[in-house]
Amino acid sequence: RPSYGYIVSFHDLHPTPAAFREEVVAGLRRPRKAIPAKFFYDQRGSALFDEICQLEEYYLTRTETALLENHVPEIATLLGEDVLLIEYGSGNGRKTRILLDCLPNLAAYVPVDISKDHLLAAATDIAQAYPYLRVTPVCADYTREMAFPDFEEFPYRRRVVFFPGSTIGNFTPDEAEDFLRHAADVAGPPGALLIGVDLKKDPTVIDAAYNDKRGVTAAFNLNLLHRINTELDADFDLRAFEHRALYDPVQGRVEMHLVSTQPQTVRIGDEVFTFAEGETIHTEDSHKYDLAAFQAMAGRAGWTVKRVWQDSLQYFAVCLFTL
Ligand code: AVJ
Numbered sequence: 001r002p003s004y005g006y007i008v009s010f011h012d013l014h015p016t017p018a019a020f021r022e023e024v025v026a027g028l029r030r031p032r033k034a035i036p037a038k039f040f041y042d043q044r045g046s047a048l049f050d051e052i053c054q055l056e057e058y059y060l061t062r063t064e065t066a067l068l069e070n071h072v073p074e075i076a077t078l079l080g081e082d083v084l085l086i087e088y089g090s091g092n093g094r095k096t097r098i099l100l101d102c103l104p105n106l107a108a109y110v111p112v113d114i115s116k117d118h119l120l121a122a123a124t125d126i127a128q129a130y131p132y133l134r135v136t137p138v139c140a141d142y143t144r145e146m147a148f149p150d151f152e153e154f155p156y157r158r159r160v161v162f163f164p165g166s167t168i169g170n171f172t173p174d175e176a177e178d179f180l181r182h183a184a185d186v187a188g189p190p191g192a193l194l195i196g197v198d199l200k201k202d203p204t205v206i207d208a209a210y211n212d213k214r215g216v217t218a219a220f221n222l223n224l225l226h227r228i229n230t231e232l233d234a235d236f237d238l239r240a241f242e243h244r245a246l247y248d249p250v251q252g253r254v255e256m257h258l259v260s261t262q263p264q265t266v267r268i269g270d271e272v273f274t275f276a277e278g279e280t281i282h283t284e285d286s287h288k289y290d291l292a293a294f295q296a297m298a299g300r301a302g303w304t305v306k307r308v309w310q311d312s313l314q315y316f317a318v319c320l321f322t323l
Helices: 017-029 043-052 059-079 094-100 116-129 173-187 203-209 216-232 291-300
Strands: 011-013 083-088 108-113 138-140 158-163 192-198 241-248 253-260 264-268 271-275 280-287 304-310 316-322
Touching: 017 216, 017 264, 017 271, 043 116, 043 216, 059 094, 059 192, 059 203, 059 304, 059 316, 083 094, 083 173, 094 108, 094 116, 108 116, 116 138, 158 173, 173 192, 173 291, 192 291, 203 241, 216 241, 216 253, 216 280, 291 304, 291 316
Parallel strands: 011 138, 083 108, 083 158, 108 138, 158 192
Antiparallel strands: 192 316, 241 253, 253 280, 264 271, 304 316
16 A cells, blocks of 8 residues: 555645634623633644643543553454544544554544644654555534545545544533534444543542643633734733633533633723623533443434443543444
């Protein structure tokens, strides 16, 4: 088979500055101000997120990575040969490599991410490290309708959607179910879904993961305002907002906010927004699941459980579903 060593094709559906502006302004006009979490990931935000993944308190990444490493021979056997691997929110591609090292005769790798420079850098690295692999990145906001490259160009036996990191936790449960349905459409029979899910656990463990001592998560949260300042001509004063993250065990989710520490007005272009002291911008939800409830949700979306792997503390689950 041919040797590449470079990105075979790149599909750029990156949200335009106008789309970014529209969503930010609409979110700040709501009675309870909110900005979608997908906008964290500019180049600096992606780098800060990679730093979060290395934090002692952030158990998610190391737990999921160990699960993948420990079980990849079995995963590879269950997935079989000639897989077309589609990864959502591919980030730095570190977990992907665990699969790429073991999956035989992979047909193509399609990383999908909203963070363009980060995606291109990670895809280029992977193309160089796996020269026989067709790497066709897609930069897109996959929470919206999006088009894929023509998969039929490459011969493959089954499509596998890989969605690690508990990124699904950023969706509300209803949105998550819709996403699982969408993933079933994208995979199609005899497709599969390999997905990482963070589970409900001791609230103090979860709280610590989103309030790290070094303040990396705070910097990640505040970077959103810095990004809006530079890309949308805004004047957020980063010293007048602070990071807040709190796990609500009843709702089963971490809510992340930026809290205005004083009454203030902020300008974005020629629009003005007022903040009361203590008023917040809701920037992220990170839902934690009960494993049985998550499997039931996947079932409603058309998936059948094939196998689930969990760590000994039952902090995290990697689930393999088939159609
Ligand atoms: C990438 C959505 C899985 O919710 O844990 C990390 C993002 N936010 N620290 C998460 C995040 C704050 C992360 N996800």
